[in-house]
Amino acid sequence: MLQVPNKEKLEIAMKRTIERGIRCQEFLEPDWDYGLTAFATEQITADKRKTFSKYKLWKAPNAVI
Numbered sequence: 001m002l003q004v005p006n007k008e009k010l011e012i013a014m015k016r017t018i019e020r021g022i023r024c025q026e027f028l029e030p031d032w033d034y035g036l037t038a039f040a041t042e043q044i045t046a047d048k049r050k051t052f053s054k055y056k057l058w059k060a061p062n063a064v065i
Helices: 007-019 046-052
Strands: 024-029 035-041
Antiparallel strands (some): 024 035
């Protein structure tokens, strides 16, 4: 999982991913009217991995590493 700081950056990341020909499925939060809260992609092969190189990996809060 990758992380972005806010909803605006999430929308930009999804748009950028789609523009690079990677299929996405958006997740909309129905209970709290948040709208887009996440998206998933098709399986990523080595040639498409660069699309995500600028994003940080998500870490659970207070995770012990």
